[in-house]
Amino acid sequence: MDSKDLPANILDPNCPSRVIFQRIGDKWASLVIQVLGDGPVRFSELRKMVSVVTPKVLTQTLRALERDGLITRTVHAQVPPRVDYQLTAMGESLLQPLSMLREWAESHVPTILDARDAYDDAQDEALLGSST
Amino acid sequence: MDSKDLPANILDPNCPSRVIFQRIGDKWASLVIQVLGDGPVRFSELRKMVSVVTPKVLTQTLRALERDGLITRTVHAQVPPRVDYQLTAMGESLLQPLSMLREWAESHVPTILDARDAYDDAQDEALLGSST
DNA sequence: GACAACGGTATCCAATGGATACTGATAGCT
DNA sequence: AGCTATCAGTATCCATTGGATACCGTTGTC
Numbered sequence: 001m002d003s004k005d006l007p008a009n010i011l012d013p014n015c016p017s018r019v020i021f022q023r024i025g026d027k028w029a030s031l032v033i034q035v036l037g038d039g040p041v042r043f044s045e046l047r048k049m050v051s052v053v054t055p056k057v058l059t060q061t062l063r064a065l066e067r068d069g070l071i072t073r074t075v076h077a078q079v080p081p082r083v084d085y086q087l088t089a090m091g092e093s094l095l096q097p098l099s100m101l102r103e104w105a106e107s108h109v110p111t112i113l114d115a116r117d118a119y120d121d122a123q124d125e126a127l128l129g130s131s132t
Numbered sequence: 133m134d135s136k137d138l139p140a141n142i143l144d145p146n147c148p149s150r151v152i153f154q155r156i157g158d159k160w161a162s163l164v165i166q167v168l169g170d171g172p173v174r175f176s177e178l179r180k181m182v183s184v185v186t187p188k189v190l191t192q193t194l195r196a197l198e199r200d201g202l203i204t205r206t207v208h209a210q211v212p213p214r215v216d217y218q219l220t221a222m223g224e225s226l227l228q229p230l231s232m233l234r235e236w237a238e239s240h241v242p243t244i245l246d247a248r249d250a251y252d253d254a255q256d257e258a259l260l261g262s263s264t
Numbered sequence: 265g266a267c268a269a270c271g272g273t274a275t276c277c278a279a280t281g282g283a284t285a286c287t288g289a290t291a292g293c294t
Numbered sequence: 295a296g297c298t299a300t301c302a303g304t305a306t307c308c309a310t311t312g313g314a315t316a317c318c319g320t321t322g323t324c
Contacts, residue, residue, distance in 0.1 A: 008238040008241065010163065010166065010234050010237065010238070011163060011166075011167065011181060011182060011183070012183075013183055013184055016241050016244075016245060017234075017237045017238045017241050020237045020240065020241060020244055021162070021233065021234060021237040022159055024157070024233060024236075024237060025156070025157035025158065025159065025162060025233075026157065027154050027157065027281090030153070030157060031142065031143060034142070034143075035143065042301085042302090043301075043302055043303075044300090044301065044302075049143060050143060051143070051144075051145055052145055052282095053282090054281080054282055054283065054284090055302075055303060055304085056281085056282075056283090056303085056304075056305090057280095057281065057282070058303095059302085059303065059304085060281095066251065067247065067248055067251040067252070068244045068247055068248060069243065069244060069246075069247025069248075069250075069251075070244075075302095078290095078301095079289055079290040079291070079300085079301085080289080080290075080291085080299085080300040080301040080302080081288095081289080081300090081301050081302055081303085082301075082302090083301085083302060083303085090240060090243060090244075090247075093236070093240075094236060096232075097229070097232040097233045097235075097236045098233075100228075100229040100232055101153065101156060101229045101230075101233065102142050102149075102153060103229075104156075104225070104226060104229045105142065105149045105152045105153040105156060106140035106142070106149045108152065108222060108225075109140065109148050109149050109152060111201065111222060112148075112152055112200045112201060112202075112222075113148060114201075115199065115200055115201025115222075116199055116200060116201075118201075119198065119199040119201075120199070159312090174270085174271090175270075175271055175272075176269090176270065176271075184313095185313095186312080186313055186314065186315085187271080187272060187273085188272090188273075188274090188312085188313075188314090189311095189312065189313070190272095191271085191272065191273085192311095192312090207271095210270095211269085211270085211320055211321045211322070212268085212269040212270040212271080212320075212321075212322090213269090213270050213271055213272085213320080214270075214271090215270085215271060215272085
């Protein structure tokens, strides 16, 4: 069997769902969306809340999210400028799946840290053993 | 208020949950885990199923997942060699949150593609307008 | 003894991410 | 009038990562 029996396949590199899946998994995008879950936030606030992201990368992330229709960008004609970012309805629909992931991550922190320690110790021993 | 009233905070760059959250969001890791959801798979099979990933990057991904205790690596003493990768119990517990994300991605493909087209068209027009 | 199968490494180059400095408009202070 | 601060970004440069490709070691088969 091949991948034909899967529906809208994320495993197919030509399937747009894969691209979208990876946009969600982007290092900063998912954090931004979760921050915006509480309402509109302006650029400088986002920078503080999603620490530590450089302005260039934050801009890239926001543009990508805007392009995909997950957030809106509202410029207020003021000086100094004020730009608000806000989730769209589609963006909000991402909050729940994302928060499940976040909960998973938070609840498995200790187990994973233990696994890392054990793995690293095993590596160290293997190295020591091979040199003696 | 600051971030103190959030529990195990993903937004805090010093919190391990953030690192773990981003490992899950890794471009290849999440795909590998979903492929392994159906049972153990050997290296070369993984390469085919998670197309298109280079061996170097696949190895990096697998080592990282192994280190975090999400998968196990089993070497069979054969020639040619056979190495199976398999989810641990913790790895399996990730399947459900991941599949929710996958379902979200798959179901929103058309909307997002439309949003992209609209955005790109608007950009094009803005460019044309500014040059005339 | 050449070749194929498998699970990787090694090497090199391109793309991405990140640190830092800077811009442009204006309001407020001195 | 000039200096400074605020804000939302750009511009520039460098480090890290990701990716393409070639190659390796082992052993069974021809």
